[in-house]
Amino acid sequence: RDFNERCAQCSEVNWGLTDGGRFYCRSCHNVTERTREVVNTDFITNSRVQTVAKGSRKQEKNDGGCEWYICEGFQLVLKKQAEALEALGVCPQMKDEILCNFWRCYLQKSKQAYCKRPAGETVKALSVCESSTDFDSDPERPSLLHLLSLSESEGDLQTDCSFASSMSKVSESTSVYSGSVDGSLYLMKNQKEKLRMTMPMTLSFCYMALLWLREPITLSELLRFVVEGHIPYLNVFEHFPEKMKLCGLDLKIFCVESWPVYEEVFNKMHELAAFLDLPRFPDITDSCFLHPDMLCMKYLMEANLPDELHNWTCRVVKKIGIGEVDFLTLMPGNKSTRKVKYDVLAAAVIVVVLKLLFLLDDHYEWLRSESAEERNKNNTEGGPYFEFKKWYEVVKHSLDVEQKKLDEERAKYLWRCEKPLFYSVKNKSKVLKRRQMVVNLQNQFGKLSGSVRRAEKPNPSSFQLSWSEENTDGSCFHGHSLKGILQEKCGLLTTMNPDYWLCTVKLCNEKLCGHLAHYREVEFPQSYHFVLGLFSFLLRIQPSYIHDEVCMIEHKLFNKKLSKKRKHSTVLRK
Amino acid sequence: SSNEHKLNFKKSKEACLSYIQDALLQKQWKRAAEFLTCYVESLEKDYSREHIGPSEMIWRIGTEILWHHSHSSMKEFSYFMEQMKTLGVKRYLKVCLEHVFHLLCNGQIDEAYQNLSLAESWRFGEQTAIQGKEMKLIQAYRGLLDYYSWSKQKNILLEHGEDGFSDLAVEQEMHGYFRKAAVNLKEIIKIPGVWDVFVKCYVDLLEFYGDHNEARQVLNEYAYNSRFPANPNAHVYLYQFLKRQGESKKSLISALKILHDIVPSHELMIDFNTMLQKSKKRKKRRLGLEVIFAALDYAGWKENAKAWSCLARQVKQIVTSEKHLDWIKQEWNSRKDWWPAFHFSRYLAKRNWQENKSLSYEKALVAGILLGKDCKYFKHVSQQGCKAQLKRFRMLKKFVNRHNPVYLRISG
Numbered sequence: 001r002d003f004n005e006r007c008a009q010c011s012e013v014n015w016g017l018t019d020g021g022r023f024y025c026r027s028c029h030n031v032t033e034r035t036r037e038v039v040n041t042d043f044i045t046n047s048r049v050q051t052v053a054k055g056s057r058k059q060e061k062n063d064g065g066c067e068w069y070i071c072e073g074f075q076l077v078l079k080k081q082a083e084a085l086e087a088l089g090v091c092p093q094m095k096d097e098i099l100c101n102f103w104r105c106y107l108q109k110s111k112q113a114y115c116k117r118p119a120g121e122t123v124k125a126l127s128v129c130e131s132s133t134d135f136d137s138d139p140e141r142p143s144l145l146h147l148l149s150l151s152e153s154e155g156d157l158q159t160d161c162s163f164a165s166s167m168s169k170v171s172e173s174t175s176v177y178s179g180s181v182d183g184s185l186y187l188m189k190n191q192k193e194k195l196r197m198t199m200p201m202t203l204s205f206c207y208m209a210l211l212w213l214r215e216p217i218t219l220s221e222l223l224r225f226v227v228e229g230h231i232p233y234l235n236v237f238e239h240f241p242e243k244m245k246l247c248g249l250d251l252k253i254f255c256v257e258s259w260p261v262y263e264e265v266f267n268k269m270h271e272l273a274a275f276l277d278l279p280r281f282p283d284i285t286d287s288c289f290l291h292p293d294m295l296c297m298k299y300l301m302e303a304n305l306p307d308e309l310h311n312w313t314c315r316v317v318k319k320i321g322i323g324e325v326d327f328l329t330l331m332p333g334n335k336s337t338r339k340v341k342y343d344v345l346a347a348a349v350i351v352v353v354l355k356l357l358f359l360l361d362d363h364y365e366w367l368r369s370e371s372a373e374e375r376n377k378n379n380t381e382g383g384p385y386f387e388f389k390k391w392y393e394v395v396k397h398s399l400d401v402e403q404k405k406l407d408e409e410r411a412k413y414l415w416r417c418e419k420p421l422f423y424s425v426k427n428k429s430k431v432l433k434r435r436q437m438v439v440n441l442q443n444q445f446g447k448l449s450g451s452v453r454r455a456e457k458p459n460p461s462s463f464q465l466s467w468s469e470e471n472t473d474g475s476c477f478h479g480h481s482l483k484g485i486l487q488e489k490c491g492l493l494t495t496m497n498p499d500y501w502l503c504t505v506k507l508c509n510e511k512l513c514g515h516l517a518h519y520r521e522v523e524f525p526q527s528y529h530f531v532l533g534l535f536s537f538l539l540r541i542q543p544s545y546i547h548d549e550v551c552m553i554e555h556k557l558f559n560k561k562l563s564k565k566r567k568h569s570t571v572l573r574k
Numbered sequence: 575s576s577n578e579h580k581l582n583f584k585k586s587k588e589a590c591l592s593y594i595q596d597a598l599l600q601k602q603w604k605r606a607a608e609f610l611t612c613y614v615e616s617l618e619k620d621y622s623r624e625h626i627g628p629s630e631m632i633w634r635i636g637t638e639i640l641w642h643h644s645h646s647s648m649k650e651f652s653y654f655m656e657q658m659k660t661l662g663v664k665r666y667l668k669v670c671l672e673h674v675f676h677l678l679c680n681g682q683i684d685e686a687y688q689n690l691s692l693a694e695s696w697r698f699g700e701q702t703a704i705q706g707k708e709m710k711l712i713q714a715y716r717g718l719l720d721y722y723s724w725s726k727q728k729n730i731l732l733e734h735g736e737d738g739f740s741d742l743a744v745e746q747e748m749h750g751y752f753r754k755a756a757v758n759l760k761e762i763i764k765i766p767g768v769w770d771v772f773v774k775c776y777v778d779l780l781e782f783y784g785d786h787n788e789a790r791q792v793l794n795e796y797a798y799n800s801r802f803p804a805n806p807n808a809h810v811y812l813y814q815f816l817k818r819q820g821e822s823k824k825s826l827i828s829a830l831k832i833l834h835d836i837v838p839s840h841e842l843m844i845d846f847n848t849m850l851q852k853s854k855k856r857k858k859r860r861l862g863l864e865v866i867f868a869a870l871d872y873a874g875w876k877e878n879a880k881a882w883s884c885l886a887r888q889v890k891q892i893v894t895s896e897k898h899l900d901w902i903k904q905e906w907n908s909r910k911d912w913w914p915a916f917h918f919s920r921y922l923a924k925r926n927w928q929e930n931k932s933l934s935y936e937k938a939l940v941a942g943i944l945l946g947k948d949c950k951y952f953k954h955v956s957q958q959g960c961k962a963q964l965k966r967f968r969m970l971k972k973f974v975n976r977h978n979p980v981y982l983r984i985s986g
Contacts, residue, residue, distance in 0.1 A: 227581075258582030410581055411589035412612040434618050437657060441614040441632065444654060448643050449611055450604030 066243040070186045070253060071107060073240065074197050077254075078103055080232045080239050081206050088230060088460055090215050098209040105276045106205075110195060180250050187249060195275050198253070199233065200260045204269035206231075211269075211330065212281055216289035218343035219266060220539040221462065227259055227540075230460045235417035251421050262341075262541045270339055273332035284328035284342075291328065292317045295346030303350070303534055304395055304467045306386050306480045312353045313346075320556040322349075338510075341549070347535040348549030352557070354531055357485050358388060359497050362525040368496075372484040386480035392530065394475045398465055399534060406537075464538060502558065503551045517551040519544040587616050587628075594635055603643040610635055617661075633658045633669060641676065648680055663701055667693060667708035674715060683719065690716040710762055714772055717758025721775040724751035728782070752779055763792065766801040773811060781818075789815060797832070806840060809833040813842065823849050827858065834865055839872040847884045851891075860901055863888055867905045876917065877926075882936035889943050893977050903984045906944055910985070917941075918951035927958050935959070935966060942974035946981035 082095035180186075186196070195201075203226065207219050217225075226233045237246050237254045246254065273281075284290050296313040300306075317323040328340055358365040369388035376384045420435045467476040487496050503524070504517045521529050521543075532543040539546070555562065590613045597606035613635075616628035640646045640654055655673040659666055670693040677686040693712045696702070702709070727748035734741050759776040763769050773796050780789040793815055797808040813829040830846045843865055850862030866885045875881050892898050906913075918941045926934040938955040945952065952974060959967025 257584075407589065408593065410586055411593050412609065413581075413586050414612060414615060415583050415586070416615045416618055431618070437661065438614050438617050440657060441617075441636070441654075442611050444650065445607045445611040445614070445636070445639070448604065448607035448639065448645055450608065 068180050068244045069182050070180050070250070071197065073180065073237070073244070073246075073250070073254060074202060075103060076240055076244075077199070077202050077232070077236050078205055080236055081202060082209075084231045085206065085210070085217075088217075088225070090210065090217070091213065094209050094213055094215070098212050099205060102205055102209060102276065106195075106197075106272070109276060110197075180244075180246075186253060195271060199236075199256050200264055201268050201272070203233070203260050203265045204272055207265060208269050208273060211290075214282055214284065214288050214290060218290065218295070218539075219262060219341070220343045220541060223260055223262060223265065224540055225460055228460065233260070234415065235419075238417050238419050246421060248424060255421065257415070262539075262545070266339070266341060270330075270332070273330065276332075278332045281330040281332070283325050285325055286323060290342040292323055292342070292346045292349055295342060296349055298462075299346055299350055299535070299538065301467075301478065302463050302465050302538060304391065304465070304475075304477050305350070305354075306482055307478050308480075308482045309350070309353055309357075312357065313349050316349055316353055316356075316553070316557065320553060322553070322556075338552075341545070343539055344541065344545055344549050345553075347539060347546050348553055351528075351531055351535065351546065351550050352553050355528070356500060357482065357495050357497060358527075359499055359501070360525055360527040360531065361501060362527055364497060364499075365527055368485050375484065382481075384474070384480050385484035386477060386482055387484075390474070391477050392527075394477075395465075395534065396530070399537060402464065403537060500558075502554050503547060505562075507551060507555055515544065516548040517544075519547040583619070587613060591631065598635070598638060601642070603639050606635070606639050607643065610639065629658075629661045630665065633661065633665070637672065637676075648677075648682065651676065652685075663698055664704075666696065666698070666701070667705045667712060670696075671708060671711060671715070674712075683722070687716065687719050690719065707765075710765065713758045714762035714769075717755045717762070718772065718775060720751045720755035721759065721779065724748055724755055724779070727751060752783065755779060763796065766799070766803070768803060768805055769796075770805070770807050770811075773808075777811065777815060781815075786819060790819075797829075804836055806833055806837045809836070810840075810842065823853070827853075834868070838865075838868040839874060840869075843869040844880055844884060847888075851884070851888050856898075859888075860898075863892075863901050863905060867909070870917070871909075877930065877933060879930060879933040879936060882933060882940065886936040886939045889940055890973075893943055893980050899980060899983060902944070906984055910944075914945060914949070918945060918949060920950040920954060923951045923954040927955055931959075931964075935970065938967075939970055939974070942970070943977065943980060944984065946985070947971075947974050947978050 078099060079095070082099050086092055086095055203222065207222055210217050210222065222231070225231045232239065234256055240246060286293055288294065293310075293314050296317070297310055300309055300313070314323075321327060322345065327337075328342070330340070331337060354360060358368065365388045369390070372385040372387045373389065376387065416438070420431050467478065469476045469478060485496050486493050488494075507516045508518070510516055519532075529543075532546050535546050536543040590609050594606050594609045594613065597603075597609065610632070613628070614632055617632065619628075636654055636658070637651075640651045652673070655669060655676075658669050659673075662669075670689060674686045674689050674693075677683075677689065690712055694709070694716060727744055731741065731744050731748060734744070756776065756779055759772050759779075762772050763776060773792065777789045777792060780786070780792070793808070793812040796802060796805075797812045802808070809829060809832050813826060813833070816826055816829055827846070827849055830842060830849075833840055833842060834846060847862045847866040847869075850858045850865060853859055853862070866881065866888065869875050869881055870878075870885060889902060892902060917937065923934070926937060934955045938952050938959075941949055942952040942956070947953070947956075956967055956971045956974070960971060
């Protein structure tokens, strides 16, 4: 049907079907391994299924709709996302090769396509039809409300009473309502078994492909681009072709009502990598963007911190071995190694370095800042010393402005798409009426808004905060010197600060409680909280995730000292 | 803040609402409109579990914005209201009513009337019964507007009447409005509630057409029926009606009794006291004293010369007759701790003298009796008065001096 791949031999798109159900290229007669998606003959010729399906969707057929399967929908989504990434500068290989292959591998492993018979599905489909007279008492068949309540997102299907009640009154012989052929079956499938595909998982696929190619996009950036609208996610089904009608339970699958969460996408990606039996990913070396040395440099710039700090981040990275290839490279299925969150890790390294140099106990850093200020006033030659206080003021100000903007944007976010969606034909007119009312109201109040409606979404950029050295107001700290807090000892530069405080003396068991440590703002110094907050904003994740990584790094760094003295004091001498 | 980063539709709209709320409180109508534009898509989601759904929010917020926004017009406003009417059938009549109120505030009486008539004819299955109360209100307000029309016709008629013309058509119209108004007004005041404006209008109609019995009954019901909430105005209306009818002092007094209980500081207390003072019954006179003292407990009466003159008169009368001094003593007992500072301070003595000599005269008399001739207030005022060679102040001084022993007995 919609098979648009280029033939490997002649690059044409001209496919036909062999008797065995395989695609062959009409131009060069190259036979592929790819079989016709999903369907097998048994399934198709079961006329009962056909009539049942037709019976409930007569209208759609007349509207020019076609039969389509959920995985086709997801395939389209992935395609769109890959195209968007390509537009952002990712190499075309990602879309044409990597993502494609991952997807096909997934389909095969989850037995949705590229295999003889989609296991279990035909059987279930038949049982649905046969037990039509016994609608409620069939134990295998979950009730409608149960189906409706299966949800990751807070869909309004639960509260759409009219839908639920109307469906229960519908004649028993109709199948559950959806535009796709297998919408209901899709939701019924046992989640744990075969890694059921979801919208957030599309991003896991994307990230996996990006990681494989070692593209310079971190997961937090990817998710930010999604929220900013540069990568299709919300209302992506608007791009589905006309004949793929979306309604009923399809909405539950494709309509998102919440933004993807970092942890969720991250974890799913690893699950996926293991599920697909992927080999070791390409090495992450120190010339890769994702290497902590590189990312630290980027984040240092973005956080308006002196370039000199980079030496220190590299030292820490080296000391605890998190720059090693084996540590950074993903080995799917390996449960013993900790999964690396490249962006969070880099941010955490910077936090640790700041703690090393400035202590960040709400005291030392201000003292040092004062003396730096004194020095800067009296001595203008040789470039300024870094003043923590000034940096704090400048960055806080910008951060507050950006945060305020972000909060307002989130409040003003428009979730609905142009295409009206409805669950059943019955509430179609109601939906359309509501839609009309909403449009009217938007027009009426839009005119009274005064300000110009934001026309274009801002261009995607890798840096959210930028600082220019050309500013004469001294608001850029990249070139500032750390001399104020360093001293020479035996020919080596070391910190003047002799102390360090650990975020936590003992790490939690991540497998048990999900975290290495538990972050509560009130228990830590304000400066520490501020720094966490800064990176939390940049990466759009909760401060506690960064805190976890910080704890992990600290324990690696002070491993020897910790194992030596298991005392209560949390302050260590370096 | 742990949920800061988990953004979903519901949270996004909650945040939107709080921005709208802030903007409304700061009267930033443009900003409120901006956020409301983003909020309205909530309509497409079902909130049947929430206490207040988006449709009601949008109605209320939109009303505020459109009412206050400088670029908005009544036309826009009405258009919006019409949309809101279709939005929630359970609120239909309420929205109609509020729309009518806004039209009335804007002086669009005819349009308000049209809307009321339309609303009255609305039928929607069981909703009609459920929204029965709102329907009654709608009918009542239509009755009110009918009264208003009646009133206009009446005025026209009276003008013509003076000129010697009689206009039959106008008269007919007038009677027509009367009938329509009376029917609806009568209905609403049957239901327990606060219906001041309806009652007044209805009584006005009844009086005009000479149906005083009905009017009296209506007012009695309104004032004395325990099912109705306590309402001082009910008693005021009754009193005014009785006065107009030339009723006896006895019935007038009984009409004001409850008013005194509910609102001791009511302005009619002066009339009340005046009637009571003159009464032959001892009990009534006693009550009169209580009434006037109670009224003067309130800060709003401090500078009311008329009230002070009532008190002064009564005190003078009692002191002169030397009967019932214990009445004064009883009243003064609970007040002697705070009235001196409240009414009779030296500062007030100076001020009252400067601003209002009559007031200071009356107060000085009372002070002199209650606190003795040596009290600050009396001393200052009488000194000033005698200095200014005003006869009555000299008389006052004599009077107080003569009756000084009374003070000693009172202060006891």
